[in-house]
Amino acid sequence: MQGKRKMADEQKITLAHGSGGSTSYELIRRITRVFGKPAAELNDSAVVGFGKSRLAFTTDSFVVKPVFFPGGDIGKLSVCGTVNDLAVAGAVPLYLTASCIVEEGFKISDFKKIVESMKKAATQAGIRIIGGDLKVVKKGEADGIFVNTAGIGMLRSNVSISVDNAKPGDKVIISGSIGDHGIAILSQRPGISFRTNVKSDCAPLDSLTGIVCRFGKKVRVMRDPTRGGLASALNEIAMASGKTIIIDESAVPVRREVGSACGLLGLDPLQVANEGKLVAVVSGSVAGKICREMKKNRYGKDAAIIGEVFRGKSGVYMKTIAGGKRIVEMLSGEQLPRIC
Amino acid sequence: MPAIVKELHREFAGPTRFMEVCGTHTMAVFRHGIRSMLPPGLELVSGPGCPVCVTPAGKIDEAIALAGKKGIILATFGDMLRVPGTRSSLEKQRAEGADVRVVYSCADALKLADETGKKVVFFAIGFETTSPTIAQTILDARRTGKKNFFVYTALKLIPPAMRALLESGEVKIDGFMCPGHVSAVIGTKPYGFIPRDYRIPCVVAGFEAYDILESLLMLVRMKKSGKPEVANQYCRWVRTDGNQRAVEILNSVFETSDAEWRGIGVIPSSGLNLRKEFLEFSAERFVDSGISAPEEKSGCRCGAVLRGAVKPTDCPLFGKKCTPDNPAGACMVSSEGTCAAYFRYAGKKKNG
Numbered sequence: 001m002q003g004k005r006k007m008a009d010e011q012k013i014t015l016a017h018g019s020g021g022s023t024s025y026e027l028i029r030r031i032t033r034v035f036g037k038p039a040a041e042l043n044d045s046a047v048v049g050f051g052k053s054r055l056a057f058t059t060d061s062f063v064v065k066p067v068f069f070p071g072g073d074i075g076k077l078s079v080c081g082t083v084n085d086l087a088v089a090g091a092v093p094l095y096l097t098a099s100c101i102v103e104e105g106f107k108i109s110d111f112k113k114i115v116e117s118m119k120k121a122a123t124q125a126g127i128r129i130i131g132g133d134l135k136v137v138k139k140g141e142a143d144g145i146f147v148n149t150a151g152i153g154m155l156r157s158n159v160s161i162s163v164d165n166a167k168p169g170d171k172v173i174i175s176g177s178i179g180d181h182g183i184a185i186l187s188q189r190p191g192i193s194f195r196t197n198v199k200s201d202c203a204p205l206d207s208l209t210g211i212v213c214r215f216g217k218k219v220r221v222m223r224d225p226t227r228g229g230l231a232s233a234l235n236e237i238a239m240a241s242g243k244t245i246i247i248d249e250s251a252v253p254v255r256r257e258v259g260s261a262c263g264l265l266g267l268d269p270l271q272v273a274n275e276g277k278l279v280a281v282v283s284g285s286v287a288g289k290i291c292r293e294m295k296k297n298r299y300g301k302d303a304a305i306i307g308e309v310f311r312g313k314s315g316v317y318m319k320t321i322a323g324g325k326r327i328v329e330m331l332s333g334e335q336l337p338r339i340c
Numbered sequence: 341m342p343a344i345v346k347e348l349h350r351e352f353a354g355p356t357r358f359m360e361v362c363g364t365h366t367m368a369v370f371r372h373g374i375r376s377m378l379p380p381g382l383e384l385v386s387g388p389g390c391p392v393c394v395t396p397a398g399k400i401d402e403a404i405a406l407a408g409k410k411g412i413i414l415a416t417f418g419d420m421l422r423v424p425g426t427r428s429s430l431e432k433q434r435a436e437g438a439d440v441r442v443v444y445s446c447a448d449a450l451k452l453a454d455e456t457g458k459k460v461v462f463f464a465i466g467f468e469t470t471s472p473t474i475a476q477t478i479l480d481a482r483r484t485g486k487k488n489f490f491v492y493t494a495l496k497l498i499p500p501a502m503r504a505l506l507e508s509g510e511v512k513i514d515g516f517m518c519p520g521h522v523s524a525v526i527g528t529k530p531y532g533f534i535p536r537d538y539r540i541p542c543v544v545a546g547f548e549a550y551d552i553l554e555s556l557l558m559l560v561r562m563k564k565s566g567k568p569e570v571a572n573q574y575c576r577w578v579r580t581d582g583n584q585r586a587v588e589i590l591n592s593v594f595e596t597s598d599a600e601w602r603g604i605g606v607i608p609s610s611g612l613n614l615r616k617e618f619l620e621f622s623a624e625r626f627v628d629s630g631i632s633a634p635e636e637k638s639g640c641r642c643g644a645v646l647r648g649a650v651k652p653t654d655c656p657l658f659g660k661k662c663t664p665d666n667p668a669g670a671c672m673v674s675s676e677g678t679c680a681a682y683f684r685y686a687g688k689k690k691n692g
């Protein structure tokens with residue numbers, strides 16, 4: 001055993017370790033043993049008591065390539081990403097810090113553009129950027145710009161949202177079309193020679209989660225399905241709650257262009273990243289009402305009830321348009337384009 | 341239940357085993373949940389139509405060695421990165437410092453040669469679908485007088501592999517669902533020997549749910565009537581003669597040769613090698629022969645899976661020592677691999 005562990009430590013990090021799938025999870029679990037007991041669950045936000053209130057705290061790093069993409073840039077993404085991690089915990093986002101690692105030779109005008117879009121996104125989300133840091137490294141020691149943001153928010157007192165809280169009879173709501181961000185980014189990669197009009201859905205979700213949170217304890221789980229897509233988010237919920245989730249393919253909104261691009265590249269839209277979508281598991285009694293309310297928000301116009309929670313073994317299934325039924329698996333490894 | 345499924349149930353007469361030859365079909369069958377709609381007794385087995393999966397480990401070892409050479413960039417499709425060779429994979433070698441680049445087409449590799457000025461070796465895998473574009477790229481390289489672009493080929497042909505499966509007699513197959521995109525290039529005629537010599541029906545099939553269900557229905561009917569032929573379900577893309585231009589380009593650059601298939605062995609005239617007029621683009625000159633004796637990881641049953649002889653779930657490593665994150669065999673790596681499809685969609689969990 002000792003020998004095996006030692007061998008594993010001598011291996012090197014590969015890109016699969018950063019994919020957000022199970023390879024990443026294994027590595028993080030191994031590394032966090034340093035803190036004593038292994039981290040039981042790795043949530044989007046940590047929740048800590050502070051006086052009589054509870055605070056949500058989170059941090060995230062952004063290395064998106066290209067830095068500017070259709071529908072946003074690394075600045076907007078880094079603010080929205082952290083705002084959304086706080087928002088889906090049921091918190092009101094309050095303060096944010098940002099630090100940038102910039103490669104020598106990066107254009108100052110581009111840097112300014114990125115910071116301006118951070119400010120714009122923060123204003124829109126009602127979060128204040130209260131601090132930051134800048135480091136410059138030699139050419140070749142970073143790729144353009146990397147951004148880290150950390151955010152803090154106040155947890156609403158009327159909600160108890162948790163990934164293990166899905167109950168039989170609950171409905172699953174998605175706030176709009178899936179896979180837009182992943183396909184928008186992929187379409188910009190060198191070597192991808194198809195043009196799409198797909199824009200990233202990158203957006204702050206705090207106003208949308210605010211609407212959902214009005215329904216108090218009827219709201220069981222909220223997630224923003226980023227890396228690994230809707231499939232991973234639903235699997236996390238099903239696993240943590242010990243329930244079966246069944247979704248209906250015909251109800252899941254997928255843009256035509258996203259569907260076609262996925263077909264071309266051999267990807268499953270359910271596993272493609274989003275950056276401005278909310279998946280909410282809510283009591284069946286209020287699901288229709290919540291969905292209608294969400295539709296009034298600009299980021300929830302295409303909200304739809306896509307599935308239901310059932311008693312039974314942990315797992316996610318989908319009724320297909322063709323009339324069959326299949327498993328919805330978590331993303332594993334890197335998402336690779338298909339080759340034949 | 342959709343009408344086509346009802347029809348399939350109505351027409352179905354007794355235990356039948358069809359093979360979907362191509363990995364894209366395997367994936368589509370799972371993704372559309374088609375297995376859950378089939379009449380009991382209608383079994384689908386997956387065939388050798390995944391180019392990543394049938395590339396022998398020795399070939400991967402040689403590619404790894406190529407990638408490690410000074411001044412060489414190895415460019416290939418993303419799926420090849422994690423395929424285990426005998427000892428390592430291209431992904432692991434990249435982490436060790438080898439210059440391995442993922443490209444989406446051979447033309448991108450040629451562009452890479454332009455941009456970097458370094459020797460670029462394209463590790464070419466694929467079937468009749470991919471090969472004409474690779475041939476065209478080599479013609480482009482010739483036309484522009486490229487001196488730093490090379491191709492390391494492991495290209496293969498589908499019909500000879502089907503003949504080899506039938507000749508071995510290992511698995512009883514009642515019908516073939518043939519890959520529509522391969523036939524978009526070669527047409528339907530190259531499968532003619534199957535109904536003629538083996539009395540087994542073939543349907544060239546598309547990849548949507550309806551395409552697959554209709555193809556199965558066509559196979560069931562042909563089996564019932566006892567009049568096997570090569571039928572074309574994918575007629576919106578596939579002509580009987582295929583794409584003559586693509587075939588011409590392919591044949592102008594490549595010639596057939598015997599080729600080794602992982603899990604199957606050497607199949608006569610089943611591979612494509614550069615014609616001697618194009619040997620200047622061959623990467624063989626950089627290859628040190630005899631690097632390794634290809635061998636599978638002990639217990640790995642990829643070979644039998646590729647022949648349709650066993651299901652992935654019959655393999656002792658499946659879902660335990662072999663997962664998409666930590667693959668022991670090639671069939672677990674590719675997005676078109678049979679084991680990966682079973683793992684993702686058939687509900688076999690990691691600890692199951």
